[in-house]
Amino acid sequence: MKRPALMLLALAACAPAAAPPSPVLDPLETLRHSIDSLVENPRFANAHIGLLVVNPETGDTLYSRNAGKLFMPASNQKILTSAVALAQLGPDYRYHTVIARRGELKDSVLTGDLIVIGRGDPTMSDRVHGSAANAMAAIADSIRARGITRVTGALRQGGNAFPDSIYGYGWEWDDIGGESGAPIDELLYNEGMVQRAAKIGERDTVISVATRTPGYVYLSALYGALSQHGVRIEGLVNLTADSLTLPYDTVYVIESPPLREILKVFMKPSQNQIGEALLKTIGLEKTGIGSADAGAEIITTQLRDWGVDSTEVVVYDGSGLSRHDLVTPRTIVKVLSAMRKDTAFSVYYDAFPIAGVDGTIRSRMKGTPAENNLRGKTGTIEFVRSLSGYVDTADGQRLVFSFLSNHFTTPVSEVTRVQDAVGALLASYRSAPPP
Secondary structure (H helix, E strand, O other): OOHHHHHHHHHHHHOOOOOOOOOOOOHHHHHHHHHHHHHOOHHHOOOEEEEEEEEOOOOEEEEEEOOOOOEOOHHHHHHHHHHHHHHHHOOOOOOEEEEEEEEEEEOOEEEEEEEEEOOOEOOOOHHHHOOHHHHHHHHHHHHHHOOOOEEOOOEEEEOOOOOOOOOOOOOOHHHHOOOOOOOOOOEOOHHHEEEEEEEEOOEEEEEEEEOOOHHHHHHHHHHHHHHHOOOEEOOOEEEEEEOOOOOOEEEEEEEOOOHHHHHHHHHOOOOHHHHHHHHHHHHHHHHOOOOHHHHHHHHHHHHHHOOOOHHHEEOOOOOOOOOOOEEOHHHHHHHHHHHOOOOOHHHHHHHOOEOOOOHHHOOOOOOOOOOOOOEEEEEEEOOEEEEEEEEEOOOOOEEEEEEEEEOOOOOHHHHHHHHHHHHHHHHHOOOOOOO
């Protein structure tokens, strides 16, 4: 009678055991392991890599590697410059360039000089206006419309709003001749670039080179526009600046676009001259001295107000072209987080390049969850590759991150590939596994 039961027990004992339930992997640990596997590749064994990812809403750190170490940021320096410019100047700040006269104006004849008083407007360019020459032509028309057709004196610069070097501290000689290292002064035309005739091989052509006399180039462009629009300057361009110690009469004021618009043509293409102009402008507006040192002092003070330790940032220029700039990933994350609370955050956020869409990352992270999502500022000089910004996760959390790489000897494309992979991981991250 008991045999069937015994047989069932025997059969049950011979049956394969049920597989144990699969362990539920912690999403955060999975993310950290995935990032570790990328940045710990032996190809980067000699590199200096710093990465910090934070959820600013909760204050949680998702990933940290060398977050308190100093790195050369390259153009990630622009993250600091643009943030402080917004905080100190406001999104509606505009540059004003004054066209003034010294002397009597009678019967359309100015017996005296026409003076251009600049304060560092970096927007008189093809990039901003479509055609800098057309913008100059409109200024010439406005001057003529105010009753001036002949000037017996000269066209001169007024004052010296930016009294220090036209180049950033520590800029390399190789950069100075090209668009990256073009100079900055209170009068700047077409980002400091000029056209020059050249012979390449046996062919005559025109090349674009950086000027070494930005004020003269601006005045020459205005002189040409005035001449073409019926205003004759008998004294030509005089390179001796007017000290502005004597009274003058304002003829016309050139107004730049607001800072909210300037930041887009600064951050998205990573335009160095705007960064230098903003650095000096911050100094000029807040201390009365339009120097890089004065601007750097204001930036450092503002960063301290945002909780940045003074040992974690060194500011020498506004663009990041200088190899003397130093910053930690933690500093950049603190700035990005502080700006989220600023009333002008939407202006700041909109100025960042968008992955797979525009700016310096328009061709990066395409086909990943980071495309049209991650907002990141790049940075590239020799042995430096940076990417920092904002990214929304798969469950709608906005993270701030800073990925700084220095002293690598692998091809830059290898570092870029890893940074893009991290961006895609962050964009696909969920803080809890899907149900």
